[in-house]
Amino acid sequence: MTTLADLLEPRSIAIVGASDDPTRIGGRPLSHMINQHFDGGIYPVNPRRDTVQGLRAYPSLTAIDGDLDFVLVAVPAPLVAEQVRAAASKNARTVMIFSSGFAETGAEGTAMQDEVTRIARETGVRVIGPNCLGAFNSETRFYPTFTSTIDRATPQPGGISIASQSGAYGSHIYMASHMAGLGIRYWLTTGNEADVHVAECIRLLAERDDVHCIMAYAESIKDGAMLVDALEVARVNRTPVIFMKVGRSEVGAQAASSHTASLAGEDAIYDAVLRQHGAWRVKSTEEMLDIAYACRPRIYPAGKRLGLVTISGGAGVLMADAAEDHGLDVAPMPEDAQAEMKEILPFAAPRNPVDVTAQFFNDLTLVPRFTKAMLDRGGYDALIGFWTSVAGSPLLGTPLLGHLTETMKDYRDRLILHVMLTDDEMKRRYDEAGFPSFEDPTRAITAMAALMFFGEAFANGTPDVLDLPDLPPLPGGPLGEREAKAVLAAAGLPMVEDRLAATAEEAVAIARQMGPVAMKIASPDILHKTEAGGVRLGVTTGTAAAACDEIMAGARAYAPKARIDGVLISPMVTGGTDVIVGAKTDPVFGPVVMAGLGGVFTEVMKDIAFRRAPVSAATARGMIDELKGAPLLKGARGQPPADLGALAEAISRLSLFAAAHGDAIESVEMNPVRALPGGCLALDALIIKREV
């Protein structure tokens, strides 16, 4: 349990800077809680008044009898730190700071914010903010927030909760949810995050039984480990986390960093880590709300087989397109079941999408009969029904609902979403029957894709905890190719054989034994061997002496002060496909492992898969599969298929290596790894140690 656990249900609230004017920042939360009848204690602190909004006012926090619980601070920035100290001295558990003028304004503000962080660390009081718009608990009517949204839209309790770094955007999400009829139980915004980060708020929400679905918004994550922890708690509790991480684009990232004064980190890594830990990332607020709404029945399909049943062939085509965009499987009905459906309705399209045609109008029972056939015979994990405006007609909508309710009661584990144009009343009746509905078929497909993702994430469960290998510390100083290869070979990675030749004579002798060889400068001080003219491929016994001399001379000219050990000689490896396998220490998430096809695939097409390290070989296999260029490893263009098991094992081992060395490594890269029909072999390696 996070130490925030009681944040949402305090016994009392003290408001420093409480205002008698209910439209002012220090007056609004008071007014909200008085009007909505918060049933805990409310202690306005205002040294210039006896009462505030009709309640007895206190001159200071220390003047309040007994211990405090939740303290809200809405005084100018320079006065905030002493209030946090006073709150801590009165054993408050939570301090929330509305005041702005901290890190978002420059160096002076940053110093004041650091002071607040220090007090929180020293005293154990948990601080939300500063520069924070607040929070609410709609069930207990606890409204420590100055958003004016509350006045226009009284929060209705429900299973959904919101954690947002941005106050204004969090407020927008709340209001949009309210207008969409989605009840919000808890709403938390974190502002500048001097102490409590949005990740910990997600964790707090994930721990609670009364939260069925979490919507999260962040511009940056300050504590990647906490986020991972929060997402895994949510996964165990089967609580979907719908995540909007903004700042994907160059302009967006720049705007986000100037806005939150923190680095965004690499977007592709956020993307991978969120997916790896079971959170669904959205690009739009609409998608976020749609998915939260579709989560209401709390049915997360066990697989990706999707059945589509429509009264319009066109809608079926459109939905099949959208389903493919999301990688869902619009598998056909079994042939014999199709034949039986054709017997019922000769003009039906029985394959999937199943089209009951306008015959629907004459015989509504076609819907339950076909639906049942799809569930029993097609074995779909979920269905989408397209009924357009006819479901909104009183003559058809009500009996259709009856048929669907009757049919689906025998299939409690199967989700069915509906597409219909109807009035609010009919939509409400479908909702109450456990049938979320959408006006737009594409939105229904996207929501379905998310729910199927959650079903898979919940079924997969938390990844196995992998034992980190017990590796010796890295050798001192910078590591050359030879040292890097030796270190990685010792960690179980498949490295090409290499031998060091100090002289041309030794090089010839080695080339004679190995056959055609690759020859590279061996120097811990030269990282860019090709630039230094230090690489020769396909060297034979006859050319070995000259190649060795040229490489050494070239290297001395390129870097006169470099220590040169000689040339490193390896056999030429023929056939196979080049892959890059690497790992690096991400500032947010720590060690991450990456895999991609070499060269243009990585550099031009950005076709790279990331995961938080370490990963199992099975997870590594998933990384390979998600590469757009994966067909190249699977036999495209007449290539023999590569040994993907061996490659996955190598990715896993490199991830274990990176995780075991943790902070000691900035990056490690095997480039290329030659993926062969049998096994794989790293031909080069580079380890960059972290500057300490």
Next chain:
Amino acid sequence: MTTLADLLEPRSIAIVGASDDPTRIGGRPLSHMINQHFDGGIYPVNPRRDTVQGLRAYPSLTAIDGDLDFVLVAVPAPLVAEQVRAAASKNARTVMIFSSGFAETGAEGTAMQDEVTRIARETGVRVIGPNCLGAFNSETRFYPTFTSTIDRATPQPGGISIASQSGAYGSHIYMASHMAGLGIRYWLTTGNEADVHVAECIRLLAERDDVHCIMAYAESIKDGAMLVDALEVARVNRTPVIFMKVGRSEVGAQAASSHTASLAGEDAIYDAVLRQHGAWRVKSTEEMLDIAYACRPRIYPAGKRLGLVTISGGAGVLMADAAEDHGLDVAPMPEDAQAEMKEILPFAAPRNPVDVTAQFFNDLTLVPRFTKAMLDRGGYDALIGFWTSVAGSPLLGTPLLGHLTETMKDYRDRLILHVMLTDDEMKRRYDEAGFPSFEDPTRAITAMAALMFFGEAFANGTPDVLDLPDLPPLPGGPLGEREAKAVLAAAGLPMVEDRLAATAEEAVAIARQMGPVAMKIASPDILHKTEAGGVRLGVTTGTAAAACDEIMAGARAYAPKARIDGVLISPMVTGGTDVIVGAKTDPVFGPVVMAGLGGVFTEVMKDIAFRRAPVSAATARGMIDELKGAPLLKGARGQPPADLGALAEAISRLSLFAAAHGDAIESVEMNPVRALPGGCLALDALIIKREV
């Protein structure tokens, strides 16, 4: 003008199969037009009744006095053809057929449909359908349709019109538009398209001044030339066409072809042709409606520079991300203008996105001041303002609207969209002021991207008509590499030099002159030269004799009956990047030209650009730029940049070649074309003639 021109405004309508029951297919259109007071003549045809729904009934079409105009047919399929004939004999201009049981049901139905097509061609009467849900003109209350949607939602005239191949989905689009408050002027569905295709309906709508925006839906296009023509008419009239072409996916295409009994054609080509001719393709109905709505002010921005002004930093980040997804330019404000904005409001983010912060609440004039600065100093082509729920507050929404109206009246050519959560009344007031608004910021960005696309398409105008070269007919019989190269070289394409050697001795002599050479089997009967063991690269004088003998022996073993002319010898071309340039005859759009990077880029990454042929060199340059792998041609990975002008010229010439030969060619491919720092050179070529 299409001969459909009068379809939408007939003087009278005769309904064959008119029913007294207003809920039946033959009764509904009658009931719609009686209730809504269509002011043309209505002639029910029903031999078993004297009156139908209170109107005098006629026993047959021929029993009606004088000429007919529009004839609606709702009788069983086998009786339809004679009614079409009767209509034509009475000089009807249009026959619309509701009846199903035609091509969608199999061979017998197809024969009946072909008969209808034949009558249309012979008599000149235009036929809509069969299996068609109908059409409407909401202005004249002309409702030849049996959709029940009309009962639930009386059409409201407006500037938007709909052309849809699918009746049921067209009906869904209509109903969704109605619910979104979008007035629909004309609504046309085409069903089985025995005569009139959806493309001609788009053309009809594009010709009309009272149509400001066209929404189109199609599963297949039967007449690509008509579609192109329709889109260019729309472009000239500055009428945006928003196009939903479904069947993108494998399952979707399969469902579409079983549904419409016509081949969908290649999706990437639809995509390219729609873009080339100024139509915006959507994947969702919601996007279609959003864009049509945003077209209301009829302002199509002149460029892609987008200014974002918000009261939430987070919303700015989110919108900047979405703008980048669409390739819009969220360019920064000039430095000096930023400094001035900082003077007005020290905590503002003045760069773009511009954040006026919560200070907005205290000083609403910040909005017009900042907005004006963005238009004047930033020179943005369009703006999006993010006001979330505060615009919905009566205290703020009304003065904000006043400020915005006052500011924007001096910038009639600049579009501004708004993001706000508000009630219908406030939204209506913004709409009336020429300010479309969205609840979701991402949807506003997508609509803006479409409007900027239209602005560019309208400014570009119809592509130059290129004169086709006067080329000699292709030689008879299949063409080998040598013949293909000669034909293309004669058409001005840069082909590598080649010489034919009939014997090993000749091969050696040629190799001696050319230096290292490529040697390939020369046979018009062997298309797959590598498979036949018929290719050797880097052949020197010393190895030329053996290589030539091996190639010829290999080819004889591979294809004993093939005519073998000898070996074709070309100099090895070093350096540069391999590109594929080709053209083929598409069943829908005729000759199309394609360009892509070679090998894995084309086959695995599907990174190919298409256009309808012919294209100018400037258009060809645009094809190169849209390739994801384009950086490889522009100097990525330390490569010298390729001569893109020469490559574009080659693409253009190949497109002219393909267009000039039209139906004579199935496909032509230059693979590879080596793109060099100076010029480019095709190293191989293949022409496949069309089987006649």
